[in-house]
Amino acid sequence: MILAAVGLNHFLILGALLFVAGAVCMATKRNAIGILMGVELVLNAATINFVAFARYNPVFAVEGQIIALFVIVMAAAEAAIALAIVLNFYNNHMTVDVDTAEELKG
Amino acid sequence: MNLLELFGEHPGWYFVAATLVPLLSFVLILLAAAMWCATRPFRTTPAGAALFKLFGGEERGPIPAYVATGAIALAFVFSLIGFIKFTAQQSTFETQIAQSQKQLHALSLKAKAAEEKDKHELEEEIEAEEKKLETTEKMWASARNYAWNGHFDWLRIRPAGMSDPDRGTVLQLGFKIDSLSALMFVMVTFIATLIHLFSIGYMSDELQPEVEDHQVHTRYGHLVRRGRFGRFFMYLSLFCFSMLNLVLADNLFQVFLSWELVGICSYLLVGFYFERQTASNAANKAFITNRVGDAGFILGLLILWTNLGTFNFDEIFHRIRAPLSDSHGSVNVAGRFVRGNVDANNVTKDGQGFTQDEHGSQILLFPHKEPEHYHALVNRVSDNPKPDQHSSMPYWLVVAAGLGIFLGCVGKSAQFPLQVWLPDAMEGPTPVSALIHAATMVAAGVYLVGRCYPLFTYETLLVIAYTGGITLFVAATIAIVMTDIKKVLAYSTVSQLGYMMLALGVGGWVAGLFHLMTHAFFKALLFLCSGSVIYGCHHEQDMLKMGGLFPKMKITALTMLTGVLAIAGIPLFTGWYSKDAILAQAFGFIYVHPQHLLLFLLPLATAGITAFYMSRLWLLTFTGKPRDEHVYEHAHESPWTMTVPLIALAVCSVCVAWGWPVYDAEASWLEHNVHHAQHHAVLADFGSIDYTVSEDHGEYWVVAKRAEENERLYAHYNHHLAGNLALGLVAIGIAFAGVIYWKRLLDPAEAKEQFPRIHAFLMDKWRFDWLYSVMLVRPALVVGHWLAAFDLRVIDGIIHALARFGVLLSKWDGLFDNHIVDGLVNLVGNVMYDIGARLRNVQTGFLRSYVLFLVLAAAGIFMVLAYFVRMATAG
DSSP states (O other), rough: OOOHOOOOOHHHHHHHHHHHHHHHHHHOOOOOHHHHHHHHHHHHHHHHHHHHHHOGGGGGGGHHHHHHHHHHHHHHHHHHHHHHHHHHHHHHSSSOEEEEEEEEOO | OOOTTTTTTTTTHHHHHHHHHHHHHHHHHHHHHHHHHHHHHTTTTTHHHHHHHHHSSSOOSSHHHHHHHHHHHHHHHHHHHHHHHHHHHHHHHHHHHHHHHHHHHHHHHHHHHHHHHHHHHHHHHHHHHHHHHHHHHHHHHHHHHSSSEEEEEEEEEOOOOSSSTTTSSSEEEEEEOOOOHHHHHHHHHHHHHHHHHHHHHGGGGGGGGSSSEEEEEETTEEEEEEHHEEEEEHHHHHHHHHHHHEEEEESSHHHHHHHHHHHHHHHHHTTTTTHHHHHHHHHHHHHHHHHHHHHHHHHHHHHHHHHHSSSSHHHHHHHHSOSEETTTOOOTTTSSEEEEEEEEEETTEEEEEEEOTOOEEEEEESSSSSSSSSSSSSSOOSSSOTTTTEEEEEEEHHHHHHHHHHHHHHHTTOTSTTTHHHHHHHSSOHHHHIIIISSSSSHHHHHHHTGGGGOOHHHHHHHHHHHHHHHHHHHHHHHHHOOBBHHHHHHHHHHHHHHHHHHHHHOOHHHHHHHHHHHHHHHHHHHHHHHHHHTTTSOOBGGGOOOOOOOTOHHHHHHHEEOOOOHHHHSSSHHHHHHHHHHHHHHHHHHHHHGGHHHHHHHHHHHHHHHHHHHHHHHHHHOOOOHHHOOOOOOOOHHHHHHHHHHHHHHHHHHHTOOOOOOOOTOOOOHHHHHHTTOOOHHHHOOOHHHHHHHHTTTTTOOOOOOGOHHHHHHTTHHHHHHHHHHHHHHHHHHHIIIIISSSOOOOHHHHHHHHHHHHHHHHHGGGGHIIIIIHHHHHHHHHHHHHHHIIIIIIHHHHHHHHHHHHHHHHHHHHHHHHIIHHHHHHHHHHHHHHHHHHHHHOOHHHHHHHHHHHHHHHHHHHHHHHHHHHOOO
């Protein structure tokens, strides 16, 4: 049974892979939209972890799923805000290349 | 309200009222002036302007003068009522006492002569008469205490270690009226009233809002200042109050207070034109010279307070002079000092042994309170006596106290060697000179010597006599050459005061104080006349610029002539009575003590000199040809406010000393009145002229002095001799002056050329000012300069060195602060800055690098946590 062979660790590894992929995407992409996508990947990695824990650990059966739902809602909100920032960024810099923004330099 | 019964049973309060009225006037004028100053800033507002106007306004009127004159006139009325009441009461009692004494004397003579069987009857009669006498005396004494004395405690101070709780602890204010103070009151207030009246005319210039002082030059011409009319009268009021309070006082402390008040008033008035350098110098000189005398006064007060514990005159005299009688009858040393030695080896619980000895080093102090059984002369004294016990004090301290108080009087009465201030005090307005010279300031010194007479020992009295003798001669010789009309009068005052002091010193207590009274009248007259002349001549004081003024100012000339004749001692003028009395007393004194011949020769010669220089004064001023046309042209008689006082004083200068019969020099009513106040110590020291009683002194206390030692007796015997000698010299003096200054037979300028050195010596006032300058002022300046140099070099040097050291220390401290403390602080700051600067590079501003750091950090934290968790689970 292939489903029985899939355990918690497989989900965690998938989450970790997704997380690393998202982090690398954030760190390497110069396009703001690309970074936004990386953020989505990281959030989804976390969601997978919560759901997996909810599935395999009865203590978190409800909490895991609820938090996963929260994360999805939050991701939607975050995407909306991030896109708004990106639009403003574009208005100010006429580009979405984040490397052109040096205002954060200390 | 009935003025005559204002104080009912306490008529002594008339004098207190007379004293306080001028004070009230002073306070009123002062308050008005204060209100004037307070309202002046608001004079632009309508209400302020009304108030300002009420207190005088810009042009202040003569109201202060009316207030002050009214006050002093009221004081005169009070004094006069009090004086009449006192004299009436006194004469009633004294007549009774004298009658009893006479009766007693007659009876005792009878008893001596009578048969054995009649003796008993006579003795009974004598006893009855003695009882009567005693009752009368007691009544008189209690009347004096009840009606004419009074005092209250003013200040209580820490006990001075005496067993009597009332003594040495309390300063009192009080009044004591005897015929001397009553007379002084009438004299002072009368003269002061006239002087006030005179001043209204004399000081009228000061009424102007702007007065130009021709003697003060500023960069913009003569000084122009506000008129000071009110201030002048305010000072006069205070001056009168001080003098009256001094006369009123029953204790030395109150005298001292008034003494200083008189001093400050004379300072203020002499320096009334203080913008003039000479006036302010004169005021300073008067004040400082008086301080020298006051130092002695204070010493005297300290000695008396320490040893006797009281300032009250009666108590002091009661303690140091032997009483007239004790439980055993009369005391053979009645009224004298009892000297003796204290035997320190003979000590019991009652005290130390005391043996009487004429040359002993101690004097016996009599108890405050007379004990039940009173033995005046005891042989034991206590160190810390109870009120009814005897004690003793060193004789030299009594002498020192007497000399100290006399030194105060020397200063105030301008006696040698402190006479230098009085002539300079002429810088004050002339009415002030009159007041100072006649009624107040200088009279105070003589008055106090008279008051304190029982305090003076034989040695002190001799010093007083010689001081007076030297003063009267020195001053008279200087007066000969002076040409300033007021300076001549000033020196004549000094000379006359010398007469008074001499009289007091040689036992002429009555004569001296009598002369004080008569002198007050004619000297006030002379000064006011000179004031009138000066006013008439538009403030010209030099006699050499006057002359021939008689037709221009007849009233002044005639009244002044009266004064001149009075001071010269022409018979029937006041001066004659008093000066004769003094000369007679001096004669009596040298008759008993021939070694002091000078004490008679000096005043005798000076009588002639006085007549000379006073005649010179009058002749130079009023007769001959006018020497300065300008002065003569403008000369005029003074207004009535000035001539009325002159006439009043002229009348007094003639009549005030009259008695019945007028031609008898010893019958003066004024003199007899002064005589009532004489302390019995005078009789004890110099004898009595009442020789019928003194022959048998066993019965009654009067004077146990043997005839050959009785100065007063000889004075009485030789009254006419002394008087006629003086009169001869006076005649010569006047004739001499007439020859030189009227008939012009001799030229004074020739005399000046003949004796240039003497003239210069006299012009320099016997070089006293020079002497003081060399002896005191310059050494003081030299010492002052030394001290200043010491200050500059040594004290300032030390202070500068300290300051430099302080600066150096501060510099070191500054270096430490700058380098070490600040260095550490800066170091910390710099390190932090460097760290910050380095870390700043991390903040690249690239979003992606932040993410990278974030991820790496999260991964790092995760790994560390994982490591710890593994360690924990494995362990």
